[in-house]
Amino acid sequence: MRGCRRRASWMTTWSAASGTARGTVERRTGGPDTGSLGLTTRMRLPWGPVVAMCLLSWGAWAEATPTPPVPRFERGACPVEVVPGERIDCGLLVVPENRHKADSRSIRLPVMIFRSRAAKPATDPVLFMPGGPGGSAVQHRTSGKGNPFLDERDYILLEQRGAKFAQPALECPEINALKGEQAAGRLRGPAATAALSKALGRCRETLTSAGVDLDGYTTEATADDIEDLRKLLQLKTWNLFGMSYSTRLMLTVLRRHPTGVRSVLLDSVLPPEVNFDEVAGVNLLRSLHLVFDGCAVDRECGALYPDLPARFAKLVATADRRPLALKLDAAATGGKPVEVRGAQVVEALYSALHDPAAIPLIPRIIGDASEGRFERLTRLVQDNQGPSSFAFGLRYSVWCAEELPFENPARMAAQRAASLGLGGVDEAAASPEECRAWNVTAAPPVENTPVTSNVPTLIFAGEFDPDTPPEWSRRLLSAMPQAYSVEMRGRSHGASFHPCGLGIAMAFLRDPTRAPAVDCALKLRGADFSLSAHPAN
Structure with missing residues (x-):
């Protein structure tokens, strides 16, 4: 989904090109410690025996040092500079890039664990992941102050594979710049589509030449990353919190790995079965x-x-x-x-x-x-x-595999029609032309079907949300009998980020088996349009 239009450009801390992270301690398997070979001039050995000793020493080292398993969790430095004195543990989740290929290389995903302030924290933490796809979970997350969840349990962030601080990061700087040109009205219509498609072809070539397997960056793969992280952190169960696109991600976890999920919080729901680009314009018009x-x-x-x-x-x-x-x-x-x-x-x-x-x-x-x-x-x-800050390689890998194959191009084009009265604005996340340039494998049909689950789920929707209307939240209820939907009057995308919403969420986490009390939501007055009639301040 398009997400907030307030764009900013930030320096990338992790280096996708080198595959390492500044300030991060990681185990290395590429070569022995040459000091252990004992090669000195005093040995005065002929070259042949020296080579033989090298080979023997290398063989003994390799036999004694097995390749670290994948998946694994490596503790290390945080991907961003955190506030001193806070209890924040960090590391890297190491997983296969393409989970459908036995010989796939490994990729590294930053993890931040904000420790609870409680004397006896609950044993089931919250894992939060943001919207997108293409947004970063860890950027700017320098402190846990003001986070109410930490009053009772740990709070975990996982950088999605391909996002800004992941290794590799699927960034396309030329696309970010072109999105800025669109925002400024200097690039529009068919010319914009053509420019984006050509730039995507170049970005694809750059990434694949560097060894990136674009077919590995899917919602299904990230759902498996989440399950791997739970097991590696030795958590019997945890609570999942997804915002916007990540609501779809958490629903995919429920489809694939329901056993380890105690409860789910969903804010601004994107169900897998809705065809977002076919209704992106009319969703805005509704608001x-x-x-x-x-x-x-x-x-x-x-x-x-x-x-x-x-x-x-x-x-x-x-x-x-x-x-x-x-x-x-x-x-x-x-x-x-x-x-x-x-x-x-x-x-x-x-x-x-x-x-x-x-x-x-x-x-x-x-x-x-x-x-x-x-x-x-x-x-x-x-x-x-200004330019966008999304990791557009990730965005297109997910969207072009999981949304475009199931969408109707004619309905998508109608969302940009002048007759809609929106100035031809394009709220779609991707176009067919752009996805042809990105050229990833289409997802199986199951990725476009509703998720059925009995896991307790709390769903938030904002009255004025122009991206994910409240009706999308309500439609989950028929397939999720333990789900509760709360519409927040006067709120928009990210409806739970409000004292009332957070209070409801906290109470739900204490006992997800009971219907949450929503009195504060019922008392919300909503938007006071009389403010538009008052003199400007």
């Missing part, structure tokens, strides 16, 4: 209509903006005819011009829909911009500028 309707039924907002849908349509159409003259900060744009067309207007509102504090102000943003007052819209557009 915008919630805003339009919310304003209409609010006395103050409705009185000030009685024609909000018409204003929105006019704003997008105006920007498509002539790019809006926004005064953007040169530092945010890299000194390059930004063409704010209809797609950029819609992308800006898409970003606002992810921020619960900004959602009630969307009517004012649209109303002001429709009358030539662009201050609030400018800030949103500005925040969207």
Whole structure:
């Protein structure tokens, strides 16, 4: 899924090219300690016997030093610099790159274990993994302060295979830059698709020439990584917490490895059977209509903006005819011009829909911009500028294997149609042309079918989520009889990250066999659209 549009560029700590990590201690199997051979000038041996001794010594060393098993867990330094004094253990999960090939090379995945503050922590920690695919689980995770889960149990992060700090990382810098060009309106439509496809072909060549097996980077493989980590950490059971794309990942764990799962937390659900790219545009449109309707039924907002849908349509159409003259900060744009067309207007509102504090102000943003007052819209557009930070090789490996083979290209194209009224914005995660360039093996049909499970599961959905609508959360209930769905009014993508949601989650983890108390969720007022009618602060 597209994810947040606020992009940033960060230095990669782990080196995919060398296969090592700065500051990480790892066992090496590639060559003996030459000092043990005892070769000195005092021996005065002819070259033949010296060679024989070398071979004998090497054979004895190899026999005495077996190759470390895979999978394995190697304790070592953290992938990011952590706050001193906190109890954070780190290491690398070493697993096969392609689990379907007996001779596959090994890859290394960073693991961070934040230790509980409790005197007697629960024996079942939480494993959290973020959205994407292509986002990093460990980036910026420097401290456990403020994490309520640590009051009762350990909290574990696993970097997904191919993500930023994994070894190797499936990064495509040219794609990241092109995504920035799209955000700035300098690259769009068929030209954007063509440029991305060509760049993907080049990135694929670079990665495969370095020995990367792109078919190894799947949701199924990551689900197996998760199970390997549980066993290597000697955990009888644990609790899985998935956000956005990783909800699909955790559902795959339930399909493949349910025994070790005590409970599951899912936030902003992407079920495997939904065809995301076929409805990406209408999901966004659904959220915008919630805003339009919310304003209409609010006395103050409705009185000030009685024609909000018409204003929105006019704003997008105006920007498509002539790019809006926004005064953007040169530092945010890299000194390059930004063409704010209809797609950029819609992308800006898409970003606002992810921020619960900004959602009630969307009517004012649209109303002001429709009358030539662009201050609030400018800030949103500005925040969207710059290259993406995703590991796009991972993103395309997963999406082109597991989503595109089951999707209808005509329905996908309809999501970009001008008739949808969204300025031709493309909310799809990948296009058929891009996936042809990436050229990975299609996943088996099971990856596009619902998951059935009796594991206790708590599901959060945000009312205004433009990516994963609440209906997708509710649809899980028919196949998961021990699941509970909680819709958070006024919230969006990442609905549980709120005091009420976290409180419900904590209570659920204490006893997943009981229906959670959701009183605080029922009391949420939701978006107060009267704020759009108040004078700007």
